[in-house]
Amino acid sequence: MVHQDPDSHPLTPPQTLHEIFPPVQKSHILNCAFASWHTRYKSITPKARTIPLTPEFLAYLREDGIILPDDEGVSPPAATTTADSDDEEMSAPSNFPPGEAEDEEDDEEDRARNPTQRFPQLHSQIKQTIAALGGAVTPKLNWSSPKDALFMSATHTLECRTPGDIYLLLKSSDFITHDLEHPFDDTDPSDPTPASSIQYHLVLRKYFNMNPALEFRTFVAGRRILGISQRDLNHYAFLGELKSEIRRLVVGFFNESLAGFPDGDFVFDCYVEPTAREGGGERGRRVWLVDINPFAPRTDSALFSWGEILRLRTQEVEEADEEVVEVRLLESGDPEAWGFGTATYSASKLPRELVEAGVQGEEAVWEFARRWKGIMEEIERGEGEGSET
Numbered sequence: 001m002v003h004q005d006p007d008s009h010p011l012t013p014p015q016t017l018h019e020i021f022p023p024v025q026k027s028h029i030l031n032c033a034f035a036s037w038h039t040r041y042k043s044i045t046p047k048a049r050t051i052p053l054t055p056e057f058l059a060y061l062r063e064d065g066i067i068l069p070d071d072e073g074v075s076p077p078a079a080t081t082t083a084d085s086d087d088e089e090m091s092a093p094s095n096f097p098p099g100e101a102e103d104e105e106d107d108e109e110d111r112a113r114n115p116t117q118r119f120p121q122l123h124s125q126i127k128q129t130i131a132a133l134g135g136a137v138t139p140k141l142n143w144s145s146p147k148d149a150l151f152m153s154a155t156h157t158l159e160c161r162t163p164g165d166i167y168l169l170l171k172s173s174d175f176i177t178h179d180l181e182h183p184f185d186d187t188d189p190s191d192p193t194p195a196s197s198i199q200y201h202l203v204l205r206k207y208f209n210m211n212p213a214l215e216f217r218t219f220v221a222g223r224r225i226l227g228i229s230q231r232d233l234n235h236y237a238f239l240g241e242l243k244s245e246i247r248r249l250v251v252g253f254f255n256e257s258l259a260g261f262p263d264g265d266f267v268f269d270c271y272v273e274p275t276a277r278e279g280g281g282e283r284g285r286r287v288w289l290v291d292i293n294p295f296a297p298r299t300d301s302a303l304f305s306w307g308e309i310l311r312l313r314t315q316e317v318e319e320a321d322e323e324v325v326e327v328r329l330l331e332s333g334d335p336e337a338w339g340f341g342t343a344t345y346s347a348s349k350l351p352r353e354l355v356e357a358g359v360q361g362e363e364a365v366w367e368f369a370r371r372w373k374g375i376m377e378e379i380e381r382g383e384g385e386g387s388e389t
């Protein structure tokens with residue numbers, strides 16, 4: 001159970017989250033990059049490969065406009081399409097109408113800018129890796145997946161079957177841009193490590209159907225679990241009964257596999273398999289590591305607020321007693337179920353205010369919720385500033 005700190009009454013002068021947060025080290029951000037922890041935790045992570053990215057590929061990701069490969073394009077491919085198919089693709093330079101000289105020049109230029117010409121080796125490595133992972137993958141860069149670019153996907157999932165599927169998602173995502181342009185935002189300024197020293201990787205994970213109800217985010221500080229939260233912001237009635245099993249599984253998983261992470265403070269995401277199976281060990285259901293995130297305001301605090309997490313962090317505990325670890329689930333009728341975290345990730349753009357309201361206390365969150373609801377209603381009535389943000 002979380003106890004409100006009386007000092008955090010909303011009437012005390014508000015502090016921003018950054019003022020009360022322990023300074024985030026650049027080494028911590030680097031330790032949370034997928035390729036840096038994956039080598040250590042391969043056996044507990046669902047099958048994945050990391051591909052070091054070249055300057056040409058990074059330039060392609062950074063530039064405006066989306067030129068997709070002219071070999072396979074984007075899924076869903078026709079059933080008969082093969083790697084060598086000549087099918088006309090979404091962004092392949094068009095040969096129609098047949099050429100005036102100027103068009104031909106443009107075509108040449110387009111071809112030279114095409115992924116198949118600009119980074120042919122990497123492009124075919126990506127193709128081979130998709131095949132090696134069974135033909136369907138989900139991509140991310142060092143820290144982020146392009147969850148905000150789902151609207152670009154024909155299947156409305158992050159499932160990719162061709163390099164073109166991957167490029168389209170990565171190039172459409174603000175989260176990916178954040179990985180590229182702002183990896184060290186809000187880190188300790190006295191550490192001179194330049195962002196230019198970062199080695200970027202494309203992470204390809206073998207795609208499988210995850211039940212979002214069984215994804216959990218766990219907050220760790222001083223090598224102690226502070227809390228476990230459901231990650232998907234929907235109410236799942238069946239989770240209530242599983243609460244103590246989830247606690248036991250996740251705490252056991254942490255103690256056995258993750259307690260030696262280089263930093264004492266971090267946030268990990270895991271997936272609890274829906275059914276017990278052989279190889280799940282004595283605990284029955286297997287737990288998988290999905291991601292490790294910085295213990296920093298940039299990481300979504302799920303059903304906790306960062307204010308609560310920071311208060312739990314400073315609370316003395318007699319002994320590491322797993323029974324005191326809260327597993328927080330979304331109850332039916334909770335305000336989160338109104339859809340803050342779903343839809344188009346508008347939450348990722350607005351909510352510094354919401355997060356900071358969380359630091360100020362529960363009343364401030366409710367006040368924010370009331371205001372936010374009003375803004376949304378105005379937008380729906382067409383009175384708002386527009387839906388751009």
Ligand SMILES: Nc1ncnc2c1ncn2[C@@H]1O[C@H](COP(=O)(O)OP(=O)(O)OP(=O)(O)O)[C@@H](O)[C@H]1O
Nearest residue numbers: 046138143144145205206207208210269290291293
């Ligand atoms: N192998 C996989 N197959 C299918 N879906 C997956 C797989 N791995 C992850 N996912 C889904 O993709 C989602 C995002 O993955 P991940 O947590 O790595 O992204 P992220 O950008 O780091 O998210 P956040 O910003 O919340 O930390 C997961 O919540 C899960 O639903």
Ligand SMILES: [Mg+2]
Nearest residue numbers: 143291292293
């Ligand atoms: Mg993450």
